[in-house]
Amino acid sequence: MKILISADMEGATGVTWPGDVLPGAPQWERCRPMFTSDVNAAVLGFYDGGADEVLINEAHWSMRNLLLEQLDDRAQMITGRHKTLSMVEGVQHGDVDGIAFVGYHAGAGMEGVLAHTYLPNSVTGVWLNDVRASEGLLNAHVVAEYGVPVVLVTGDDLACEDALGYAPEARKVAVKDHVSRYAAVCRTPARTAADIRAAAKEATALAVRHEPVSRGPFTIALEFDAEHLALAATVVPGVDQVGERKVAYTEGTMYDGIRTFKAVTTIVSAAVEEQYG
Numbered sequence: 001m002k003i004l005i006s007a008d009m010e011g012a013t014g015v016t017w018p019g020d021v022l023p024g025a026p027q028w029e030r031c032r033p034m035f036t037s038d039v040n041a042a043v044l045g046f047y048d049g050g051a052d053e054v055l056i057n058e059a060h061w062s063m064r065n066l067l068l069e070q071l072d073d074r075a076q077m078i079t080g081r082h083k084t085l086s087m088v089e090g091v092q093h094g095d096v097d098g099i100a101f102v103g104y105h106a107g108a109g110m111e112g113v114l115a116h117t118y119l120p121n122s123v124t125g126v127w128l129n130d131v132r133a134s135e136g137l138l139n140a141h142v143v144a145e146y147g148v149p150v151v152l153v154t155g156d157d158l159a160c161e162d163a164l165g166y167a168p169e170a171r172k173v174a175v176k177d178h179v180s181r182y183a184a185v186c187r188t189p190a191r192t193a194a195d196i197r198a199a200a201k202e203a204t205a206l207a208v209r210h211e212p213v214s215r216g217p218f219t220i221a222l223e224f225d226a227e228h229l230a231l232a233a234t235v236v237p238g239v240d241q242v243g244e245r246k247v248a249y250t251e252g253t254m255y256d257g258i259r260t261f262k263a264v265t266t267i268v269s270a271a272v273e274e275q276y277g
Contacts, residue, residue, distance in 0.1 A: 045200025
């Protein structure tokens, strides 16, 4: 049994504001061990439950945040950019039985601690077939095309609530409770590690690969906080401006959908000016 962990940082224990997750910031250095603790707790729990192999895919920002030296020696980690499937890299090789979304968060335009979808601020909303989409929802559709179930989700309470829509059977662990976008009621790392480890052990029973499922075609719409960003996004073939600050495109598979999404957000991020956006 092989488990893949997609590890994001905004939903990690103790994280509540941008300085906690921005590489190089003093608070980021402080929060890296707590992020690593969450991931390692999931690793330990999956091995407790009988997993034979656990592969971690770093999924936050530079994808160089976790402390490798603090992980269980049995695990392996994909770290760094750039990767074919970004946040769920590794799922495409046909040997993964279940995936965990650790440190996830609510999507752009939703309530939630550090809620966003791919870009921290410029994207104000994302919709997948007219349903408001978080990174969790997008990635769940990607892994479904490889027959891989989402078995565990950790993050704030609203990230866990969001996961009810895309992974109702998955075990869920809230490591903090939302107060505002930049504030939360936080549990200690010792407590959240114990909770995540116990949930991961239970989640191992859900790691049963199934027939690949594609619910395409997929129409993905993105709304930005400035009109020029929508115009910039139309450089990507197939992406059309459908509103003053909104674009949309359609792909037959979520594999293509998420790759186009990555292209759009990469171009848009390059079109953002420091002061005026």
